[in-house]
Amino acid sequence: MSVGDRPALSLADFERTAQPRLDPVAYHYYAGGADDERLLRENEAAWGRAALHPRVLRGVDAPSLDCTVLGCPLPMPVLVAPMAYQRMIHPDGEVAMAAGTSAVGGGLVLSSMSTTDMEEVAAASSGPVFFQLYVYDDPAIVRELVARVEAAGCQALVLTVDLPVVGNRHRDEVHQFTLREGMSIQCLTAEGPMPMPDEGESGLVTFFRRHLKRDLDWDDVAWLRSITRLPIVLKGVLRADDAARAVDAGASAICVSNHGGRQLDAAPATFDVLPAVVDAVAGRAEVWVDGGIRRGTDIVKAIAAGATCTLIGRPFAWALASDGADGVASAWAILRRELAIDLALCGCAGIDAISRDLLFPPQP
Numbered sequence: 001m002s003v004g005d006r007p008a009l010s011l012a013d014f015e016r017t018a019q020p021r022l023d024p025v026a027y028h029y030y031a032g033g034a035d036d037e038r039l040l041r042e043n044e045a046a047w048g049r050a051a052l053h054p055r056v057l058r059g060v061d062a063p064s065l066d067c068t069v070l071g072c073p074l075p076m077p078v079l080v081a082p083m084a085y086q087r088m089i090h091p092d093g094e095v096a097m098a099a100g101t102s103a104v105g106g107g108l109v110l111s112s113m114s115t116t117d118m119e120e121v122a123a124a125s126s127g128p129v130f131f132q133l134y135v136y137d138d139p140a141i142v143r144e145l146v147a148r149v150e151a152a153g154c155q156a157l158v159l160t161v162d163l164p165v166v167g168n169r170h171r172d173e174v175h176q177f178t179l180r181e182g183m184s185i186q187c188l189t190a191e192g193p194m195p196m197p198d199e200g201e202s203g204l205v206t207f208f209r210r211h212l213k214r215d216l217d218w219d220d221v222a223w224l225r226s227i228t229r230l231p232i233v234l235k236g237v238l239r240a241d242d243a244a245r246a247v248d249a250g251a252s253a254i255c256v257s258n259h260g261g262r263q264l265d266a267a268p269a270t271f272d273v274l275p276a277v278v279d280a281v282a283g284r285a286e287v288w289v290d291g292g293i294r295r296g297t298d299i300v301k302a303i304a305a306g307a308t309c310t311l312i313g314r315p316f317a318w319a320l321a322s323d324g325a326d327g328v329a330s331a332w333a334i335l336r337r338e339l340a341i342d343l344a345l346c347g348c349a350g351i352d353a354i355s356r357d358l359l360f361p362p363q364p
């Protein structure tokens with residue numbers, strides 16, 4: 001994967017190579033956030049504000065990046081975040097994302113709004129596949145989806161809870177976001193693919209308004225818990241009280257997320273709330289985190305704050321758009337190299353050696 005006449009060196013390089021290849025509707029759908037995009041910037045900035053307090057003379061030569069997430073072995077504490085409509089940015093879409101991820105045996109979370117059937121993605125994956133769920137108004141659709149997820153061999157259900165309505169995304173309105181012909185989504189509605197937008201809104205808003213359950217509450221979590229044997233992850237939690245309640249409701253993991261700044265623009269950056277959520281969960285469940293994670297050092301900071309695992313979204317999308325499965329594999333290789341260097345520089349022999357005292361200024 002090259003940028004001009006040199007190889008890609010960091011995740012930031014992929015957006016530069018992807019943008020000229022994409023039509024504006026797709027580019028802005030992926031790049032954008034809500035309102036003024038304050039949180040989009042703030043997510044990245046918050047990781048950048050924290051420093052790492054390195055240990056010396058620990059005899060660390062080649063640190064191990066291996067870890068487990070919900071019992072599944074992973075080559076590093078990173079998953080590809082669920083992102084809708086990947087065939088919009090590359091013809092091989094989710095299958096290429098899975099193939100590039102499988103080059104390192106990595107794991108991914110497949111979106112409910114995938115443009116490829118989950119069975120095909122699972123077949124293309126050598127690592128774990130977790131399925132992200134949006135809850136439809138019609139419970140029969142949800143039951144059918146969950147049964148398919150289990151039969152396809154996905155290892156967990158990731159229930160997204162931060163989308164009672166779609167955030168106020170100006171870029172999608174400007175570009176009249178809707179899916180191109182033939183890019184039907186795997187979700188099961190009588191209406192088939194995404195409808196044409198209603199007056200004054202994007203196609204996405206029209207789809208969500210017509211088909212998804214807008215009054216989702218804790219009873220729905222309990223119902224979901226009762227219809228599946230898979231572990232449930234609640235994605236989109238930002239508060240300690242909600243995290244504690246999620247564990248009480250049977251969640252095996254919480255994903256601290258603000259949807260990459262695409263929902264409530266005034267919400268806090270994920271790094272800023274992560275320690276409080278970790279403390280509230282108190283080891284009763286895993287804590288995952290996403291939003292603006294771009295460097296190996298960000299991953300170390302997340303684990304130091306108490307996360308089990310991080311999710312990365314847009315950079316993998318830009319890598320996919322730039323060069324399909326090879327681009328995705330090259331993004332993973334960059335991240336692995338960075339994390340190995342950063343662990344060695346922090347005096348950590350492995351992921352288990354990362355602890356909160358590595359954060360500077362010190363966190364309580």
Ligand SMILES: Cc1cc2nc3c(=O)[nH]c(=O)nc-3n(C[C@H](O)[C@H](O)[C@H](O)COP(=O)(O)O)c2cc1C
Binds near residue numbers: 235258
């Ligand atoms: C284009 C795009 C589509 C997304 N689609 C979904 C989705 O279908 N389901 C979901 O739970 N989150 C979705 N997200 C949110 C991501 O899973 C993740 O929370 C966020 O992108 C992480 O931030 P990052 O992109 O800064 O790494 C989407 C994000 C983007 C950028």
